[in-house]
Amino acid sequence: MHEYSIVQALLERVDAEARARGASAVHRLSVRIGELSGVEVDLLTTAYATFRERTICDRAELAVRRVPARWECPDCLGAIRPGDVLRCRHCDVPARLAEGDEIMLDRIEMEVP
Amino acid sequence: MCDTCGCGDSDVVPVHVYDKILAGNNRTAAHNRDHFRERTVTAVNLMGSPGAGKTAILETTARLLAGQRRLGALAGDLATERDADRLRAVGIIAKSITTGSACHLDAEMVHRALHDFPWLDLDYLFIENVGNLVCPAVYDLGQAANVVALAVTEGEDKPLKYPVMFLKADLVLITKIDLLPHLPDIRIDAIVDALAHVMPQPIFFPVSARTGEGMERWLEWLAQVGHAQRQDAATVSTTAHAL
Numbered sequence: 632m633h634e635y636s637i638v639q640a641l642l643e644r645v646d647a648e649a650r651a652r653g654a655s656a657v658h659r660l661s662v663r664i665g666e667l668s669g670v671e672v673d674l675l676t677t678a679y680a681t682f683r684e685r686t687i688c689d690r691a692e693l694a695v696r697r698v699p700a701r702w703e704c705p706d707c708l709g710a711i712r713p714g715d716v717l718r719c720r721h722c723d724v725p726a727r728l729a730e731g732d733e734i735m736l737d738r739i740e741m742e743v744p
Numbered sequence: 745m746c747d748t749c750g751c752g753d754s755d756v757v758p759v760h761v762y763d764k765i766l767a768g769n770n771r772t773a774a775h776n777r778d779h780f781r782e783r784t785v786t787a788v789n790l791m792g793s794p795g796a797g798k799t800a801i802l803e804t805t806a807r808l809l810a811g812q813r814r815l816g817a818l819a820g821d822l823a824t825e826r827d828a829d830r831l832r833a834v835g836i837i838a839k840s841i842t843t844g845s846a847c848h849l850d851a852e853m854v855h856r857a858l859h860d861f862p863w864l865d866l867d868y869l870f871i872e873n874v875g876n877l878v879c880p881a882v883y884d885l886g887q888a889a890n891v892v893a894l895a896v897t898e899g900e901d902k903p904l905k906y907p908v909m910f911l912k913a914d915l916v917l918i919t920k921i922d923l924l925p926h927l928p929d930i931r932i933d934a935i936v937d938a939l940a941h942v943m944p945q946p947i948f949f950p951v952s953a954r955t956g957e958g959m960e961r962w963l964e965w966l967a968q969v970g971h972a973q974r975q976d977a978a979t980v981s982t983t984a985h986a987l
Contacts, residue, residue, distance in 0.1 A: 632847065632879070633847060633848050633878070633879035633882055633883075636846070636848075636850070637765055637766065637882075640765050640766055640768055640769065641765050643768070644761070644763070644765065644767070644768070648759055648761065652757075652759065655754055656754075658756055662765065667907060667908055667911060668882070668908070669878065669879070669881050669882040669908040669909075670882065702944075714941070715941070716940045716941055717940065717941065717942070717943065717944040718940070718944065725944035725945045726944045727944065728911070728944075732911075733764075734764060734765045734766060734882070735762065735763065735764055735765065736761045736762075736763055736764075736765050737760065737761060737762055738758055738759065738760055738761065739758070739759045739761060740756055740757070740758050740759075741756070741757060741759060742754040742755070742756050743754060743755055743756075743757055744754055
């Protein structure tokens with residue numbers, strides 16, 4: 632379950648950002664997880680609940696925005712319908728993943744002196 | 745400090761990061777990639793389920809390229825040296841990365857493994873990932889290409905069930921095709937159709953490590969990846985000199 636190692640990377644990053652600003656606590660983390668990122672949101676939140684203890688995120692809420700996969704044609708920008716072959720029927724070119732593979736830390740709300 | 749009433753409370757401020765959570769891994773992967781490019785070593789990240797035939801593919805590859813190419817391998821394994829032992833037996837310079845409980849390799853594990861491993865003069869470095877169709881797909885290791893081994897015995901719908909793994913693949917080796925006569929319900933066409941639903945540019949070779957069928961296409965593909973990497977290295981080097 633790689634979600635544990637994702638959470639570890641997340642906590643390290645937040646800790647570094649908080650230290651750089653002399654923060655005393657973190658209130659909220661906002662992350663974005665794509666449907667095709669390979670990260671299961673439920674496992675991520677479980678892992679977060681376990682690992683945040685005794686870190687600066689001890690009481691910080693984890694807000695997760697799920698991003699559905701969105702495929703489009705790189706030429707005509709037409710949408711590829713979910714469940715279709717990943718190729719534009721009109722332009723006959725491979726589809727492009729426009730959204731849905733992100734594993735992103737967007738925002739940290741922290742308490743600074 | 746609160747400036748409104750002077751109460752001494754801290755302020756809660758938003759810090760916008762907008763960065764990949766695995767940015768640290770990606771930096772190490774980029775570092776590995778630079779090393780491989782400088783030494784013109786073609787690194788291939790070989791992934792797939794436990795028992796998909798990853799080690800067998802490498803064994804046959806080694807036999808076919810014996811005396812022509814210098815092959816090395818880092819074998820990710822939870823607990824044993826078995827894969828590395830098998831690879832050494834066919835002339836591959838191999839080392840295990842024992843991951844303990846970790847279900848995947850990351851760029852740092854590969855980087856550490858390179859430190860006491862004679863990889864500098866290899867033509868190909870295969871990174872045989874931990875057998876798993878989920879976790880390894882998430883981590884860039886610095887490879888030139890991702891290859892997924894999918895055995896015909898795994899069923900036709902594996903690509904649909906594990907889309908991320910196949911989405912990340914540059915090539916899929918459909919392995920153990922010598923078993924097809926014993927698998928009346930498995931059709932290669934159905935596997936290929938499933939791949940087209942999860943990979944925009946599905947490239948796949950049906951192969952048998954046992955009989956050698958299809959292996960020449962795999963070797964051609966490896967040669968192309970190696971060639972592309974050498975050209976890339978030459979471009980980078982020329983650009984660097986020009987600057």
